[in-house]
Amino acid sequence: MVIKVVKNLVSQEKYSLKCPNPMVPEYITIHNTANDASAKNEISYMKNNTSSTSYHFAVDDIQVIQGLPLNRNAWHTGDGKDGPGNRKSIGVEICYSKSGGAKYYAAEKLAIKFVAQLLKERGWGIDRVRKHQDWSGKYCPHRILDEGRWDEVKAAIADELSKIGGKSSASSGSGTTYTVKKGDTLSAIAKEHRVSVANLQSWNNIKDPNKITVGQKLKLKGSSTSSTKPSSKKTSYPLPSGVIKVTSPMTKGTNVRQVQNALAALYFYPDKGAKNNGIDGVYGPKTANAVKRFQSVNGLTADGVYGPKTKAKIESLLK
Structure with missing residues (x-):
């Protein structure tokens, strides 16, 4: 059975705020909302507020509502104005995520079926599905991650896709x-x-x-x-010892640039719109935030402070 989508699209007058760029989508990104609102309320709030944050669909236990056209981008993944998450992915919000319970799991079930439907319509496979965290490190979809079920959810989407005659993978x-x-x-x-x-x-x-x-x-x-390669890769990104933070005397220079280059190799830096990709040797708020996102994703205390544990984790991932 085809899932009907209710359209409640943002007005063209708000395109410059909510969806300013033409888009040819290549991915689908799954989110959990931060509250217990219905799909109708989620889309209404997204359309009418003055924040640039936006997404294409909200799914609750009853229906799927579309708020943005699929040929326009949405600001939903936190990976910058030119990031592939923001510029190339369809955002799907699963409602009732804050408290969970029966309504949430019904919404998640409908979202799984709907994402499979989107994949089939485009001839895509499960390899096109991402979680918000993949793009920027943000802990989202938070409920799915809290419950350790991301692989389970992806498997359920793949199973549903198979049932409706979709491709197992769009890759050749x-x-x-x-x-x-x-x-x-x-x-x-x-x-x-x-x-x-x-x-x-x-x-x-x-x-x-x-x-x-x-x-x-x-x-x-x-x-x-x-x-x-494994050994040469590590020596390509030498890392300083000691502690570096925004208030540290080591906030400028080669030591910081080494950290920035290593984070760039692991996709937590740089800023593509900045000179030299933002690698400037300054341990300011932008670098501290990149460190914090790296720590959060890798099970470390997310304090934005570069220290021995963060150094060790970066080095282990660069091996």
Whole structure:
């Protein structure tokens, strides 16, 4: 049975605030709301407030309501004005997430069916589904994450997709290559496929990460005969010892730049709109926030302070 979508679209007068950019979607991002409102109230609030925060659909236990056209972007993933989450993904909010209970689980069940329907309509597979956390590190969808059920939810979407005759995956071949599309950046491709920019450069002999071309095929895995990469990767991002925080005397210089470069390799930095991608050797609020997001995602105390535990975790992920 096709799920009917009720449209209650934002007015074109508010496009500049809520959905200013044309979009050809490539992903679906799942969120949990921070309250217990219905889909009708969620969309009404999103449309009429003065915040830029926006999303395409809200799903409750009864219905799916659309608030933005699918050919416009939404500000819902926190990965910046040019981030692939904000610029290339359809935002789906699951209602009644704050308190949970029967209404929430009914809403989640309907959302699973609806996301599968969206995937089938576009000929996509489950590989196109993301959680908010994947884009910016924010702990969302919070209820699903709290209950440790993200893999279960994805499996349920995949199962529903199979039942309605959709593709198991939109990817072709072995998944070891990627063809560059218009608007792609190396950092976005690296983030999507869970590899580092440094490895993509090495595997594809790319000297300048800003110079990739539409149609170019990129290797997403290194040669199995290469045994030097793990150790060289770590030495490519030397990390300082000691503690660095916004009020620290070490808030400027090479030590900070080393931290910023390492965070960039793990997708928590940089700012693509800034000079040199925002890697400036200054441990200000932006860098502290990147550290905080890294800590939050990796089970550390999210205080924005670079110290021995954060250093050790970064190094373990860069091996």
